[in-house]
Amino acid sequence: MTRSPATPLPPPKARRRLRETAALTQTQLADRVGVTPGTVRAWESGRTTPRGRKREAYAKLLKTLAEEAAVQAPEPKPKLEPESRPQPQPEAKPQPEPEPEVEPEGKPQPQPESQPQPQPVAAPEPVALTPAQAFDALYAFSAPALVRQTFLLTGRREQARESVERAFQAAWEHWPEVARDRDPVGWVRATAYEYALSPWQRLRPRHRHPEPPPADPGDRTLLNALLRLPPRHRRTLVLYDGVGLDLPETAAETEASTPATANRLLRAREAVAGRLPALADPQVLHRRLAELASNERLRAAEPPTVRRGGERRARLRTRAAIAFTVALVATTALTVRTAPTHYEPPVSPGQAVRGVPQRVAPGALSDEELELRQKLRDQMQDGPERLSPRLE
Known part of the structure; x- marks a missing residue:
């Protein structure tokens, strides 16, 4: 039994563009598909893929929106020649054939020698990279910049390095998915930012000890201004003014709408400009963020070390899952072995019954009981006297 292929979907950016062109909010589109707005945000950011x-x-709705957008858009002017059609080559003019010379009969005519044709040069075949080589190339290309960007979010050098390494380890675990992604650097960047801004980082002992601030007073003031921003505003500012993403890409990576992202960006700029008026110009702010990240000596581990660390963590998680499963099975078997096989009703609590004296334990008689016994002994018994046998 074979499964039918999944319905093709446009890229995440195209999905978002189609929704915004149709003037639909994420809540409205979620109601039409039958999911939550958070699910629509995850689909448009590329973090998850719809199934079933x-x-x-979702694919049918996007197709309808695309058809409506095509009807509303002006028709393009027809081109004389399609782009994919090869250009016609100019026809060669016929050359006049030379008249054959008259040769005497019986003498064979010489045949013209054929000219050697040039052989086409074969293009070199592309060299296929192994998964490890492709991962190492991606890490060497983007890891240093990602560590500097994450430092702007956290203000901690070691935490920034660890966040990027954890993100690349997650990318190595999901490498087939990341390798086919349109923006693998964006996939790793989003994972690193989420790990760095996780509220659980405050519970780590390392977070209690502050790291030395930057040596330059201007860099120290700018970093303090960034760390005073809310995490969402800080991430939006770093992505837009630091990394250089446009507004829709920033909104997709932060899983927010475009108006909400623009509002966060404006508020973050106002907060930074309120503390540092010289950075009110976005170009100056972009340059200062780049200088702040570049002035710090931030290092990244080697790609093989990151890959081995990710594989080691995966093995530990697998062993922990196996140990937990074994413990659960053993506990279940012990419970089944020691559990009773039939129902034993509980003993009902005692109740007082009227008219029945309470049972007392044997012991010495009380004064009243002794007096009653003596009284019974002194009185004569009813009935004939007993005969005691005597020897004659």
Whole structure:
């Protein structure tokens, strides 16, 4: 039994563009598909992919929106020649054939010698990289910049390095998915930012000890201004003015709407400009963020070390899962072995019954009981006297 292929979907950016072109909010589109707005944000950011009936409904709705957008858009002017059609070559003019010379009969005519044709040069075949080589190339290309960007979010050098390494380890675990992604650097960047800004980082002992601030007073003031921003505003400012993403890409990576992202960006700029008026110009702010990240001596581990660390963590998690499963099975078997096989009703609590004297334990008689016994002994018994046998 073979499964039917999944319905193709446009890229995440195209999904968001189609929704905004149709003037639909994420809540409205979620109601039409039958999911939550958070699910729509994850689909448009590329973090998750719809499956099953939800995928069919989502693909059908996007197709309808694309058709409506095509009807509303002005028709392009027809071109004389399509782009994919090869250009016609000019026809060669016919050359006049030379008249054959008259040769005496019986003498064979010489045949013209054929000219050697040039052989086409074969293009070199592309060299296929192994998964480890492709991962190392991606790490060497983007890891140093990601560590500097994450430092702007946290203000901690070691935490920035660890966040990027954890993100690349997650990318190595999901490498087939990351390798086919349109923006693998964005995938790793989003994972590193989420790990760096996690509220659980405050519970770590390392967070209690502050790191030495930057040596330059201007860099120290700018870093303090960034760390005073809310995490969402700080991430939006770093992505837009630090990394250089446009507004829709920033909104997609932060899983927010474009108006909300623009509002966060404006508020973050106002807060930074309120503390540092010289950075009110976005170009100056972009340059200062780059200088602040470049002035710090931030290092990144080697790619093989990151890959081995990710594989080691995966093995530990697998062993922990196996040990937990074994313990659960053993506990279940012990419970089944020692559990009773039939129902034993509990003993009902005692109740007082009227008219029945309470049972007392044997012991010495009380004064009243002794008096009653003596009284019974002194009185004569009813009935004939007993005969005692005598020897004659």
